[in-house]
Amino acid sequence: MDQVLETGRPQLKYVQVRDYVRSVCVGAAPGTPAPSERELVNRFGVARMTVRQAIDTLVAEGTLERVRGRGTFVSRPRRRVGDLTSFTEEMRRRGLEPDSETLLAEHEAATGGVARALGLTAGDPVIHWRRLRLGSGAPVAIEDAYLNELLLPGFLLGGLPTSLYDALAARGLRPTLAEDSVAADVADATEAALLDVRVGAPVLRVSRRGLAAERPVVVARSVYRADRFTLWLHLGESD
Ligand code: GLP
Numbered sequence: 720m721d722q723v724l725e726t727g728r729p730q731l732k733y734v735q736v737r738d739y740v741r742s743v744c745v746g747a748a749p750g751t752p753a754p755s756e757r758e759l760v761n762r763f764g765v766a767r768m769t770v771r772q773a774i775d776t777l778v779a780e781g782t783l784e785r786v787r788g789r790g791t792f793v794s795r796p797r798r799r800v801g802d803l804t805s806f807t808e809e810m811r812r813r814g815l816e817p818d819s820e821t822l823l824a825e826h827e828a829a830t831g832g833v834a835r836a837l838g839l840t841a842g843d844p845v846i847h848w849r850r851l852r853l854g855s856g857a858p859v860a861i862e863d864a865y866l867n868e869l870l871l872p873g874f875l876l877g878g879l880p881t882s883l884y885d886a887l888a889a890r891g892l893r894p895t896l897a898e899d900s901v902a903a904d905v906a907d908a909t910e911a912a913l914l915d916v917r918v919g920a921p922v923l924r925v926s927r928r929g930l931a932a933e934r935p936v937v938v939a940r941s942v943y944r945a946d947r948f949t950l951w952l953h954l955g956e957s958d
Contacts, residue, residue: 720782721734721949722781726750726799726870732763732765732769733765733769733770733772733773733776735763735768736759736763736765736769736773736836736917736930737738737773737774737776739759739763739774739883740759740774740777740783741777741811742816742874744777744782744783744793744939745814745816746814747793747914748793749792749793749794749795750792750793750795751782751792751793752790752791752792753774753790753791753792753793753872754776754817755790756770756774756777757774758770768774770803773916774791774928776793780792780808780811781794781862782811786947791820801832801909802953803894803895803897803929804898805850805878805882805883805884805885806860806862806882806941807881807882807884807885808884810854810855811852811860815855816853816854816855816856816889817831817852817853817854818852818853818854818856818881819850819851819852819853819881820850820851820853820915821848821850821879822849822850822851822861823845823847823849824849824875825844825846825847825849825875826845826846826847826868826875826877827844827845827846827865828841828842828843828844828845829841829842829843829844829845829849829865833845833865833938834950836928836935836938837865837867837928837935837937837938838867838934838935839867839954843867843868843869844868844869845865845866845867845868846864846866846868846871846874846875847862847863847864847865848863848864848866848879848883849861849862849864850862850864850887851913852941856913856942856949857915858914858947859931859943859947860914860938860942860943860948861910861913861914861941861942861943862940862941862942863940863941864883864938864939865937865938865939866936866937867934867935867936867937868935869888870890870892870936871890871892871936874932883937883939884888887931887937892931892933892936893932894929894930894931894937895930895931895932896930896931897928897929897930898927898928899925900925900926901922901923901925901926901950902923902924902946903921903922903924903925904921904922904924904942905918905919905920905922906918906920906921908921908941909951910922910942914942914944916944916946920944920945920946920947921945922942922943922944922945923942923943923945923950924940924941924942924943924951925931925940925941925942925943926939926940926941927937927939927941939943
């Protein structure tokens with residue numbers, strides 16, 4: 720029987736296999752062989768197809784790579800110029816397991832800055848999703864995402880996703896273009912309590928406007944613990 724999570728939703732078998740393989744591969748040295756198909760078939764009592772589906776997902780997300788004629792291995796870190804990564808991907812790249820706690824998820828009326836950034840008029844409906852973002856259980860950031868509700872009807876129904884970008888991708892709305900602004904600052908009392916730092920501890924404030932097909936979909940304001948997050952930028956010549 721499929722494992723039932725605390726959410727009450729049955730977990731798909733390939734997700735169980737994928738999460739297991741990811742847990743043994745995250746943090747392993749690049750080039751380490753992934754568990755074999757046969758081992759996974761035996762361990763989970765699932766069909767080979769299910770195992771392949773799990774491995775395919777991990778190859779697609781860049782955790783594993785296939786080497787023709789040799790097998791499947793933990794990937795070397797790759798980052799292309801222009802990568803537009805999610806928090807989930809950023810954590811995995813650092814060998815940390817991403818997680819989130821939803822602090823707030825509600826419908827709101829867009830106000831000034833958010834409305835402008837999303838190309839809306841003040842008062843238009845937005846979804847406000849506030850999360851504490853964790854890396855291997857430790858607080859890394861607080862993120863306030865504002866989504867254009869007109870593009871995402873029913874987003875808050877049926878359970879919130881783990882990764883916002885994955886959920887947007889499933890709707891063909893994953894940002895392909897973004898503008899980030901980054902500023903150094905200090906944590907206020909609310910942020911300090913959530914991030915488990917002292918009031919006045921250094922933080923990075925990152926604001927991102929994400930566009931899909933040139934339409935603004937999301938504006939997210941994140942506050943990162945400066946001691947737990949270094950921003951990596953890979954830059955190239957512009958056209
Ligand atoms: C990064 C971006 C945020 C974005 C988030 C989505 O942290 N700076 O603007 O909202 O990724 O991450 P995920 O897909 O893990 O929810």
